[in-house]
Amino acid sequence: MKGALGARAMAKAMVAMLCFWRLGHGCTLDDTSSYHQLDSEVLRHRSNKALTWEEAAFLAVPSNASARASLKFITSKPHVAGTAGDLDMAQYVKESFEREGVEARLDPQKVLLTYPVSSALELHDNSGQLVAKASLAEDTLESDPTSHTWWRNHTFNGYSPSGDVLASIVYANFGLPEDFEALQAAGVNVNGSIVLMRYGKCFRGLKAMNAQKAGARAAIIYSDPEQDGYAKGSVYPYGPWRPKSSVQRGSIQFISLCAGDPTRAYFPHGMDVETLCGLSAKELIPQIPVLPISYGDALVFLESLGGKVAPNDFRGALNITYRFGPTKDQYKVRVKVENRFQSSPVWNVIGKIPGTLPMDLDQPVVLGNHRDAWVYGAADPNSGTAQLLEVVRGLGKLLREGWKPLRTIYLCSWSGEEYGLLGSTAWGEVQDDLLRRALAYVNVDTGVSGQHFRAAGTPSLAQLLAEVLGHVPHPDSGKPLSEHWGGKLFSLGSGSDYTIFIDHLGIPSLDIAFSPKDAQYGVYHSVYDSFTWMATEGDPNFTYHVAMAQVWGLIALRLSGSNVEAPLPLNLSIQAEAIAGYISRVKGNRSVPLDFTALEDASLAFKSAAARAMAEVHRLSRMGPQAPPEEVTALNERLGLLERSFLLPDGLPGRKWFRHCLQAPGLYTGYAPKTLPGIDEAMDAQKWDLAQAQIHAAASRIWAAASSLAPREAPPTVFTV
Structure with a gap:
């Protein structure tokens, strides 16, 4: 019992520590994400x-x-x-x-689940009089017959709690950790404020998490036309881009901590989310109200901001002067959210x-x-x-x-x-x-x-x-199509249904x-x-x-497959090349007090085991139907179960549900992946003992994968933490 409580306390401390360190790799959902280039x-x-x-x-x-x-x-x-x-x-x-x-x-x-009941977003002057009110509705378009629906007037963020907050607002750009650092450096106090952020760069749930950790009482997320509106081209219905009344709904669950239902309501009696995730349901969803709005609605609130002019990387495509805030002339903003859980x-x-x-x-x-x-x-x-x-x-x-x-x-x-x-x-x-x-x-x-x-x-x-x-x-x-694809295979993070399969169960996946x-x-x-x-x-x-x-x-x-069993169409040599690339990437050019020898030795061992396995694949494939069926079956057993070897028994630090040592969603990206995530994020946090332990943990799993490919040979030395 004491050990279980200690592990839980350590997990929570790890999450808290990571959440307050600025990560060295930006939150991106674009082609800068980690990938393997096929040769x-x-x-x-x-x-x-x-x-x-x-x-x-x-x-x-x-x-x-x-x-x-x-x-x-x-x-x-x-x-x-x-x-x-x-x-x-x-x-x-x-x-x-x-x-x-x-x-x-x-x-x-x-x-x-959560569903919207009502919401409001208002600007009040210093005497409390209503100055402006957001429509919080998407326009009906004559050319789009399904745009007239109850849901157009009920835009919301899934898992936002209800709340009614009156406070000044501050503008926190994309809501990244470094954006909140910029506000702090500029002398802007986020604590007790409503934070206005724009969509982009990282998952919306992490924007809410960062605002909450900074002391915000509520959060608003809007779609700036720089990301997907008129700055990209003609807006719908005259083109494909976001019109001014369009709102991006979406969940604000803290998905990079643990995926799935935050309550695990489907679990049998006696099982709970804390056992599986190491965190309670309250720690997996925001505790402040969050409201999504359009750039048409956001404009008046951005224009109400005083304070210093924001730097270039805080500026979107609206024809305004972007400022940090808070709201000028002692004006206040009211955010009201009523959602039903x-x-x-x-x-x-x-x-x-x-x-x-x-x-x-x-x-x-x-x-x-x-x-x-x-x-x-x-x-x-x-x-x-x-x-x-x-x-x-x-x-x-x-x-x-x-x-x-x-x-x-x-x-x-x-x-x-x-x-x-x-x-x-x-x-x-x-x-x-x-x-x-x-x-x-x-x-x-x-x-x-x-x-x-x-x-x-x-x-x-x-x-x-x-x-x-x-x-x-x-x-x-x-x-x-192969001639239109350059062979860039991105790593898997999260944000879609492959997550349970690769990150938790260790099943090879494609998206x-x-x-x-x-x-x-x-x-x-x-x-x-x-x-x-x-x-x-x-x-x-x-x-x-x-x-x-x-x-x-x-x-x-x-x-x-069909008819006669043949060697599985998996290429482990490409997997070995990718692992070597992950190690090179995490080492980078950084001068750090870490020893990567165990990881590099494990990578070489896996490369050698993969080469032997692929030679066996090619030999049996050349034999065709004459290949001994027992040999094909034994080979496919090893190939098919290989990916499970990369699972960490205790999961990643602070987020035990994510178990794959080679890739996971970044803690501050939510969707976009990190490779060798346990090592990478401990290094970003400058927790060198933890990073070294994660080097050995990942090396142990790569050695295990190499061993699994050659079960009739004496297994190589396995590193333990």
Whole structure:
């Protein structure tokens, strides 16, 4: 008991320590995120594997007309998680699966949700008179018939508590730790104020967390046109970018501390969130009211600020002088938020195509996309839902022609993702026995919001992805998609449903999308993320929907296999190269009192073990059907379970739910990844003893991975902490 309490106290202290140190790497969601660059040899041979009859037949099925029809239906009504619309769409997806011969079931999970009741944002003069009031509503557009909905007048942040605060406001830019440091250096007192921040650079929940830690009584987050409005181009309905009344909704859960329902309402009696996460539910969501607003509403409050002129990096694209604050002339701002908290079910849909391998040898392949949206979600997430239904149509055709996969395929439509990855995390935690042997998870969230192909994932899956892209034509050029992809595979952080699979369960994962090249798409999490936006701006011909369905399904076919078992399509040499790159990156050019020898030795050992394993893969692949089945089975067992070796038994410092030693969401990014995160963040905090311990912890897991690839040999020395 004493040990458990001590561990909890240490975890909380670690979180507090990290939260007050300025991190050396900025919070980004763009192409500066950590990635592994595939070498030219891999890219040169990316389409050398011929299509099987099953693959060719599958690729002929996805249809732009069918994808368009699915998306139009799914976006015909709001389907926020846990609402009647969400259940209606779950039934639609289930019936669509069953129509193609795929067995499917609803999987309800009880979780904590919040819904808006009312809100207000007002500016009062020094006598208390009302000077200005925000509309807190998104405009109805004649050209977008679904924009007139109850939800346009009820913009909110999921998990914001209710509250009624009257105070001065200060402007904290993106709400990063360094932004609050800049306010402190300028002599601006945040304590007791309302903090106004703009979207961008890091996850909105961390903005709320940073404001709360700085002593703010409430927070407001607005969308500046510099990030996704008129500074990018024409605004909707005349272009794809955010109009002045558009509001970005979203969860403000502290997702980089622990993903999933902060209460774990679905847990059996006797289990609780503190056991799993090391933190209480109150420590995972804000304790101050938070309200999202448009840049149209933000303007008057920004103009009311006095104080020093803000530096260039605090300035957005509005035609005003950006200032730190506080509010001038003793004016006050009132923020009122009334939200309703309730525990209720969200509905996953789980489809299953049984494999032909016996259960003890099966290595299931899981495909997933979330279905719930903040309103309609034409891009996020239901472009991916429409693509999932196209994948199911293609697999259904194969089933009718007598095909059966070697490995079981699970097709998952998640709910509750928008609140904090609720449905997928619940399923992953409850179904851990089913997933103990899972081979891979392939995620598509916002399948289409632009024309730039982007991939993040486990490096061992990189060559498979490159080969698949060589067989799918680009919607515009007609050339293979591989020629439009430079081989940049980003690391996985968080922010979508792959999180439970890679970060907690150690299952190799991919996350793929078509997106704008250098920005978040313009109607993200607003009422205008509608079918009309997709049909006029996002993907008018629905050809990118078809391309993504083809990529997704072909990956699934190659992972699941058919007929005779062959070596798995995993490339561990690429994984070894990536690990060496992570070590080089974390060392950088910094002069630090640390010894990286253990980590570098472990990396060399893994590189050698990976090379031997890949030689075995190539030998058995050349033998084809004549390869001894017992050798193939033994090899696939080692390859398929390898990623679990990288899991830390006690998780990362201060956030035990995140267990993968090679990558995790950055504590101050929420979405964007950090590689070797335990080491990196301890170094940023200048906690050298902790950093050295994390070097040895990561080395131990890499040695374990090397050992797992050569079980018949004497295992190498394993470092322990």
